[in-house]
Amino acid sequence: MSWRGEFAPRDHVTSLTVAPGRTLALVGPNGAGKSTTFDLLTGLLRPTRGRLTVGETVLCDTDRGVDVPTHRRRIALLGQEPLLFPHLDVAANIAFGMRSRGVPRAESQTLAQEWAERVGVAEFARRRPHQLSGGQAARVALARALASEPRVLLLDEPFAALDVDVAPSMRRVVVRELERTQVPTILVTHDLLDVVALADHVAVIDGGRLVECAPTPQFLRAPTSAFGASLVGVDHVRGTVVEEGLLRSGAGLLVRGIGADVLPGSAAVAVWSPSAVALYPTAPLGSPRNVWRGVVVDLADRGGVVRVRVELGPGTTIAADLSPAAVADLALSPGGIVHAVVKAQEVHLHPAR
Numbered sequence: 379m380s381w382r383g384e385f386a387p388r389d390h391v392t393s394l395t396v397a398p399g400r401t402l403a404l405v406g407p408n409g410a411g412k413s414t415t416f417d418l419l420t421g422l423l424r425p426t427r428g429r430l431t432v433g434e435t436v437l438c439d440t441d442r443g444v445d446v447p448t449h450r451r452r453i454a455l456l457g458q459e460p461l462l463f464p465h466l467d468v469a470a471n472i473a474f475g476m477r478s479r480g481v482p483r484a485e486s487q488t489l490a491q492e493w494a495e496r497v498g499v500a501e502f503a504r505r506r507p508h509q510l511s512g513g514q515a516a517r518v519a520l521a522r523a524l525a526s527e528p529r530v531l532l533l534d535e536p537f538a539a540l541d542v543d544v545a546p547s548m549r550r551v552v553v554r555e556l557e558r559t560q561v562p563t564i565l566v567t568h569d570l571l572d573v574v575a576l577a578d579h580v581a582v583i584d585g586g587r588l589v590e591c592a593p594t595p596q597f598l599r600a601p602t603s604a605f606g607a608s609l610v611g612v613d614h615v616r617g618t619v620v621e622e623g624l625l626r627s628g629a630g631l632l633v634r635g636i637g638a639d640v641l642p643g644s645a646a647v648a649v650w651s652p653s654a655v656a657l658y659p660t661a662p663l664g665s666p667r668n669v670w671r672g673v674v675v676d677l678a679d680r681g682g683v684v685r686v687r688v689e690l691g692p693g694t695t696i697a698a699d700l701s702p703a704a705v706a707d708l709a710l711s712p713g714g715i716v717h718a719v720v721k722a723q724e725v726h727l728h729p730a731r
């Protein structure tokens with residue numbers, strides 16, 4: 379999928395490319411232009427000038443007067459609300475998109491059943507939407523969107539309305555189905571975990587302009603935009619799970635944490651808050667903690683707390699938020715050796731794409 383265009387009334391100029399099977403996270407502050415981008419892609423807004431193609435198919439080209447209407451673009455949008463048809467049961471909801479594309483009834487029913495099984499709602503196939511939990515309804519909405527074989531999938535904060543204990547399994551289903559269907563996907567989110575779990579690339583939009591675009595690992599390591607840096611404000615280390623509750627980064631750093639849905643051998647990211655980090659001059663003993671030796675890079679006042687950045691090794695720098703008194707007690711200054719300590723219970727391990 380390739381888009382390049384502008385919408386002059388909102389001073390909006392963007393260009394995005396997403397390859398089949400890839401997911402681009404589109405992040406940015408409120409009012410940055412994420413919804414405007416989606417509206418331009420779906421055809422709800424007509425660009426002042428622009429061109430949208432998926433493979434060889436031209437969906438919009440203002441120079442040539444091409445403007446395929448929204449309902450014929452086959453660009454599926456999935457938002458926070460599942461927006462299922464209340465009068466149709468789960469199977470009929472999933473079959474709906476296929477039927478409107480001309481798939482015969484019997485075939486669409488068989489395919490709907492397969493989709494229901496794939497996303498884990500087969501036992502509810504005859505239920506109406508009001509008889510489903512939020513997580514079940516979200517799965518049905520995903521199945522309905524993908525069953526219609528969209529050219530592009532747009533996800534707008536798809537997990538924001540789900541309970542925190544439901545979101546991880548839903549993320550897993552989405553990752554699996556996007557990999558299976560290879561549909562190019564754009565994800566709008568405010569949640570760093572969505573970026574980590576789903577996106578190959580991250581684009582930051584601000585004031586109607588793209589201000590940063592990078593592969594996800596690079597974005598996480600060194601965001602170049604102000605919004606990117608604030609989004610990545612948590613400490614995180616990417617790596618591979620070597621045993622239950624233990625991650626090893628590419629640079630060999632071992633991180634102990636908790637996380638039920640990461641399996642040994644899989645890619646994961648360990649995430650924790652800078653306020654969970656304590657610093658000591660010498661390594662403390664005992665208990666299931668992470669203790670890493672590092673070098674103080676710099677200190678910055680963040681209104682009541684001091685953010686200390688500590689380099690644990692090449693390419694691995696974490697932040698620790700300390701009180702000014704603690705900084706004074708430790709006599710911290712750039713170049714000093716410290717031991718950063720984080721309890722394993724404070725570190726969350728999440729699957730990473």
Ligand SMILES: Nc1ncnc2c1ncn2[C@@H]1O[C@H](COP(=O)(O)OP(=O)(O)OP(=O)(O)O)[C@@H](O)[C@H]1O
Pocket residue numbers: 388406407408409410411412413414415
């Ligand atoms: N219907 C509209 N009419 C006029 N201006 C609009 C309209 N909708 C949005 N805008 C303006 O366009 C700009 C981009 O808004 P947009 O809704 O695309 O941002 P967003 O990134 O989706 O924000 P949010 O995260 O708050 O949803 C903002 O300046 C906004 O005020």
